[in-house]
Amino acid sequence: xxxxxxxxxxxxxxxxxxxxxxxxxxxxxxxxxxxxxxxxxxxxxxxxxxxxxxxxxxxxxxxxxxxxxxxxxxxxxxxxxxxxxxxxxxxxxxxxxxxxxxxxxxxxxx
Amino acid sequence: xxxxxxxxxxxxxxxxxxxxxxxxxxxxxxxxxxxxxxxxxxxxxxxxxxxxxxxxxxxxxxxxxxxxxxxxxxxxxxxxxxxxxxxxxxxxxxxxxxxxxxxxxxxxxx
Numbered sequence: 001x002x003x004x005x006x007x008x009x010x011x012x013x014x015x016x017x018x019x020x021x022x023x024x025x026x027x028x029x030x031x032x033x034x035x036x037x038x039x040x041x042x043x044x045x046x047x048x049x050x051x052x053x054x055x056x057x058x059x060x061x062x063x064x065x066x067x068x069x070x071x072x073x074x075x076x077x078x079x080x081x082x083x084x085x086x087x088x089x090x091x092x093x094x095x096x097x098x099x100x101x102x103x104x105x106x107x108x109x110x
Numbered sequence: 111x112x113x114x115x116x117x118x119x120x121x122x123x124x125x126x127x128x129x130x131x132x133x134x135x136x137x138x139x140x141x142x143x144x145x146x147x148x149x150x151x152x153x154x155x156x157x158x159x160x161x162x163x164x165x166x167x168x169x170x171x172x173x174x175x176x177x178x179x180x181x182x183x184x185x186x187x188x189x190x191x192x193x194x195x196x197x198x199x200x201x202x203x204x205x206x207x208x209x210x211x212x213x214x215x216x217x218x219x220x
Contacts, residue, residue, distance in 0.1 A: 004217070018128055018142055027137025032128055032193040044218050075217035079205050083142040085213040095189050103195040107114070107185035108154050 003040065006081020011037035016052055017077075017084055021062075021094060024073040024087035030094035031102040033060075035084060047072045049088055068092035113150065116191020121147040126162055127187075127194055131172075131204060134183040134197035140204035141212040143170075145194060157182045159198055178202035 003011070010017055016034040023030055033051040035043070039059055042050040049070035053060040063069030070088035077084050095102040113121070120127055126144040133140055143161040145153070149169055152160040159180035163170040173179030180198035187194050205212040 004215070020130055020139060020142065022137075022139055027132075029130060029132055029139065029195050032130065032188065047220070072218065072220065074219045076213040077215055077217055078142065078212040079207050079209070079214070080212075083213075084217070085139050097189050099189070102188040102190075103186040103193075104189070105114070105187055107187055107194070108182065109184045110157070110182065 003037065004077060004081065007040070007077060007084075008037075010082055011040075016054070017082055019051060019084045019086060021049065021070055021090075022085060022087050023090055025089075028101055029103060030070075030088070030090055030100070033062075040084070043072055043086065044075065049086055063091060066092070066096075068094065070094070113147065114187060114191060117150070117187060117194075118147075120192055121150075126164070127192055129161060129194045129196060131159065131180055131200075132195060132197050133200055135199075138211055139213060140180075140198070140200055140210070143172075150194070153182055153196065154185065159196055173201060176202070176206075178204065180204070 019035045021030045036052040039050045039052045049062045051060045069091045073087040075086050093100050129145045131140045146162040149160045149162045159172045161170045179201045183197040185196050203210050
């Protein structure tokens, strides 16, 4: 599919887009990672959510080694075109610590 | 409250932390914006979710001019300490376009 103009402009500048992964059923926010054009294209064409690993400097098919894959359900992009929300079917857990979500540590509660 | 070490280290480098705002009740992901230390401290102490506006280069108390405020319900930070998830009570809409969520444009659907 065609990548929208705002996202394409970011990729042309060599920048990354923030990608939020959300459980498609429970609505739980699982993680935040980054995508470049190759990662987004791979995600959309294969349905296997793929990020750009900033630490390793390479494409990262989520769960390829752990088996904790993310199957794409839907993808949306935001009003200023620099963030993506992917709703996913998460196999196992999203976080490398073994927690379901990476956001397991609380800063504050009402 | 004390800011966790990982977040403090990011702020000391002059970098920002990505902040995801999620409707505390429906689970809808509303927006992604950025926080520096002052924004996070203001959010936690006042309960009025506050970001750092990268375009304007200033603190941005969400909804201060529009009335579309975000009342903090809870805040979590992620495993590698560079992203925050805030659950909020959203007054009105989160997006400046008038949409409830900034993620209103679809890229793909299963």
